[in-house]
Amino acid sequence: MQEGKYEDAIRIYKEILKKRPTLPTLAKACNDCGVAYASLEQYELAVKFFNAAADLREYLIDDGISVFQNLARVYSLLGDEQKAERNRQIAENLRKEFIRRNKEIQQMFSQF
Numbered sequence: 001m002q003e004g005k006y007e008d009a010i011r012i013y014k015e016i017l018k019k020r021p022t023l024p025t026l027a028k029a030c031n032d033c034g035v036a037y038a039s040l041e042q043y044e045l046a047v048k049f050f051n052a053a054a055d056l057r058e059y060l061i062d063d064g065i066s067v068f069q070n071l072a073r074v075y076s077l078l079g080d081e082q083k084a085e086r087n088r089q090i091a092e093n094l095r096k097e098f099i100r101r102n103k104e105i106q107q108m109f110s111q112f
Contacts, residue, residue, distance in 0.1 A: 006036040027056035031067050034074075043074050050074065057094075065094045 001009035013033035016025065034049035050071045057064025068091035075084035 001032065001036055001039075004039075006039045009033075009036045023056055024059040027053050027059040030056065031060065031070065034067075034070060038070065038074050038077075043078050046074050047071065063094050063098050065091050065098065068094065 010033055013029045013036065016029045017033075021029065030049045030053035034046045034053060037043070037046035037049060050067050053060070053067045054064055054071070057067055060067065068087045072084045072087035072091060075081070075087060
């Protein structure tokens with residue numbers, strides 16, 4: 001995908017999805033496939049894959065922040081600013097919670 005070969009990336013991600021990967025791999029593949037579709041301006045398909053990734057957000061390293069940011073971008077491109085803003089807000093709330101938890105963990109480990 002980094003080389004701009006989005007169709008090839010989509011084929012690879014779909015192959016990964018067919019092999020019933022672990023949930024973290026499935027979540028990442030769905031998000032990345034959504035990015036590839038968005039790059040090809042196939043926004044409706046991108047939304048479907050981002051929504052699938054959102055359903056698995058607890059398995060993503062960033063707790064799904066990037067998924068909701070991606071959804072916000074796509075909805076904005078589709079002209080649906082209400083959905084775009086809602087997804088921006090979800091991403092921001094997740095980001096704040098992510099930071100809060102990381103600080104909590106750092107404080108816990110600093111006691112040792």
